[in-house]
Amino acid sequence: TQLLEQSPQFLSIQEGENLTVYCNSSSVFSSLQWYRQEPGEGPVLLVTVVTGGEVKKLKRLTFQFGDARKDSSLHITAAQPGDTGLYLCAGATSGTYKYIFGTGTRLKVLA
Amino acid sequence: EAGVVQSPRYKIIEKKQPVAFWCNPISGHNTLYWYLQNLGQGPELLIRYENEEAVDDSQLPKDRFSAERLKGVDSTLKIQPAELGDSAVYLCASSLGTRRTTDTQYFGPGTRLTVL
Numbered sequence A: 001t002q003l004l005e006q007s008p009q010f011l012s013i014q015e016g017e018n019l020t021v022y023c024n025s026s027s028v029f030s031s032l033q034w035y036r037q038e039p040g041e042g043p044v045l046l047v048t049v050v051t052g053g054e055v056k057k058l059k060r061l062t063f064q065f066g067d068a069r070k071d072s073s074l075h076i077t078a079a080q081p082g083d084t085g086l087y088l089c090a091g092a093t094s095g096t097y098k099y100i101f102g103t104g105t106r107l108k109v110l111a
Numbered sequence B: 001e002a003g004v005v006q007s008p009r010y011k012i013i014e015k016k017q018p019v020a021f022w023c024n025p026i027s028g029h030n031t032l033y034w035y036l037q038n039l040g041q042g043p044e045l046l047i048r049y050e051n052e053e054a055v056d057d058s059q060l061p062k063d064r065f066s067a068e069r070l071k072g073v074d075s076t077l078k079i080q081p082a083e084l085g086d087s088a089v090y091l092c093a094s095s096l097g098t099r100r101t102t103d104t105q106y107f108g109p110g111t112r113l114t115v116l
Helices: none
Strands: A005-007 A010-014 A019-024 A031-037 A044-049 A055-058 A061-065 A071-076 A085-092 A105-110 B005-007 B010-013 B019-024 B031-037 B044-050 B053-056 B065-068 B075-079 B088-095 B111-115
Touching: A005 A085, A010 A019, A019 A085, A019 A105, A031 A071, A044 A055, A044 A061, A071 A085, B005 B088, B010 B019, B019 B088, B019 B111, B031 B075, B044 B065, B044 B075, B075 B088
Parallel strands: A010 A105, B010 B111
Antiparallel strands: A005 A019, A019 A071, A031 A044, A031 A085, A055 A061, A061 A071, A085 A105, B005 B019, B019 B075, B031 B044, B031 B088, B044 B053, B065 B075, B088 B111
């Protein structure tokens, strides 16, 4: 059972456009991670956020953890074809050492 | 340094047959995870090992799935007998095992299983 809902499920945009992917839950997480997965490969960690309201930037990617630590967003500025992939959020609840993965957002950036 | 190694990369079997997947984690990583990933969805944890001990196997369907991590290094996941619904990608991941939720998991490329 997935506790983390991501939206949108699919997104196809032109190169240069901006986009935001959302990750929502009713649970409070002690930390939340974002991954990108390309076809035929395993997920690769992009960022970990642990503090409510925290914002982290990775080049053109901006990650935000909600104030209540129940949700997160990933914003990509000026998307490029190399950003194409499956974006996954994953949250860990306090006292556990495992992450629950979200439902995923499949992004395709057209040249 | 080599990443997480999994084999085989692809496997096609008929239903009711057994199948096994192998994983070699990154050297020095104490924690090893097996995940199941259906097409276009997020991975779901099957089992987590800390060294040779299975510390979380609550999501492992124990009637047909089994796993072992002898000597606390590489690991094998087995399905016997396989069912049509087992078709998926089986991912292995490892982490240092610092018992922190910020511990980074490194994933292997996965084994894509097709059950006919």
